[in-house]
Amino acid sequence: MNEVLLVQNLIKIFEKNGNKVQALSGVNLDIKKGEFVAIMGPSGSGKTTLLNILGCLDIPTSGNVILDGRNIANLNQNQLSQIRRDKIGFIFQSANLMPILNAQENVELPMECKKISKEDSIKRAQYLLKLVGLEERMKQRPNQLSAGEQQRVAIARAFANKPAIILADEPTGNLDSKTGSLIMELLTRLNQNIGTTIIVVTHDEKMALYAERKMVIEDGKITNTFVKRKKTSS
């Protein structure tokens, strides 16, 4: 398996009112293509900061982040915007769907900024919505969908531009445990079927069990890594 993401000695220091706070203190990790990784840690451990840097939403103070062979640590805002468009799919705690658009149009949205033709984007949106089990709900507006359905639309949207990695920040945080499990099962299935690398940040131990590898972050450092034992087929 090739490495899709390589992080070397990543440091992030925030400065507020003259006070420096070190959120990440030399994070090192490597994630291979097609891996399903969970990053866990207590509140304030630096997991969201790490995810923001990996998702090109923030830049590190120092260190390297090599995504799909390109170091993204020193890119400007426009270049980061392009990387987000082409290489990364986001799933947030809340679905964050555009209320004026229906489910299909929400999934088409990332393809619009990649200048994919209308015809192709409709086909792909419909395909992805079918994959997440919403083929009957494509024309519904977000307010006509349940929280679980909205999150499934958000998942389909994250896969729209065929990203190299999917970054999910507490994707089940706003859902009940049953719906949360269904969402995690869906992500596992998509990871297996499509082969896209998925990194999930969560503080929920049960949700982290769906990942192949679990990393624990504490005080801005990866302290432990657990690899799930693969089931052997008889």
Next chain:
Amino acid sequence: MGLINRAFRNVWRKKTRTLLVVIALGLSIAAIISVYTGVDASTTKTQEMIDEYQQHIVETGELSESQERMIQVSSGFGGGRMPGGGGFPGETTISQDVIENISSMDNVEVVIPLVERSVGQPNFEEMRDQWRQNGEPGVPPEGQPGPGEDMQNRMESLFDYVIMGVPIDTSLDEFYSLLPTDIVYGRKITQDDEFAVMIKDTLTESDANFSGAEVGDLVEIEGYNFTVVGIYSSDTNRNYVYMDISDARKVLGLEEGQAYSLNVYAQDKSYVDMVVYSIEQNYTNLRVTAYADMYSQLTERINQQQENEIASLSEDSKKIENTGNQIIIVSIITAGLIVLFLMIYTVKERTKEIGLLKAIGFSGKSITTQFIIEGIAIGFLSGIAGIILGVTAGPFLSKVLLPSTQKFTVTTPSLLLISEVLCLTILLGFIGTIYPAWQASRKSPMEAMRNE
């Protein structure tokens, strides 16, 4: 799902808010249209009036060659008489001897005696005393002779008509226009006519004495029957009835050769002052005025009045224009601020959405463009609402906003104005959105996503 489609959907998303903003902006736009059309109507009408006054100034500025040589001599009323006026009951006469003496003076070419008398009103002195008692304006103070200029002008309209006796002499008439020339029916009086008159066309409609009179009809004047030989038209407000001076003397009980006033013509305009001086020296009881002087005073007075009117009109028009411009500027600023505040609020409200768009790869430029399209869409919708309101209620609104335009007819705004206003609203939508859109494009996706 393009940018434009999404922008219009976003505008429509908050229907009530959009509707309220469109109404508020529409009112500003309607105010602009109404005020503009009101000011336009005022300026156009004022310019027409100014042109008319200016034309009048030019018209009153010219004298004929014979008028430049003319001197008016009158007997005066009880010792005084206003130049160019007169003909009131009680006026003293000029005798034939005086007329002959003036005719024989050096540098005098011709003396034309005139008998002019107003008919149909009570005694002037009684009227003057009554007006003075009532404290009416324009009446000269007690002890000052004559009717006074203002009072004389007012009295003109009160008399039924004015008998004007002139020498009937074709050659004199040819040079000095003694009889009116704008003849509507019939002809001028000739030396062969006896008891013939020329009457003003308005008299046939207004005065009972001449009502319905036609050429050839007999009319009665102060107990004498006259034949109407001509009906003329004139701009003057005096209703002159022209007749031979001999007939006028009979009607008014004057002796042969007597006159109320004289038109004395000097041989050349350079002699006018000398002739005036000679007459004044010899006949101190007569009022002598060079027509050119009188005319120049009159012209100066009229022109002064016209200029005052023009200045007053221009000032009024300028005031209306200034007020109008102030209202337009306030309306434009208000409209711009409404768009600005709305879009700032919209950006703040949709911070998370902006964050999401940036997170999934939309550039700052795309986000700026989307918000600017939304601002333009609001401007466009408001422009349409404002135009509808401005066209339908414009004349009413302009009278409310600019009460001074109430005397003008405010027309429907032109197609050009409508197009300009529509462009203005689109521009306001654009300008009002630049800052909020720029603000939106600068939002950090991470911070925007955190916004609740």
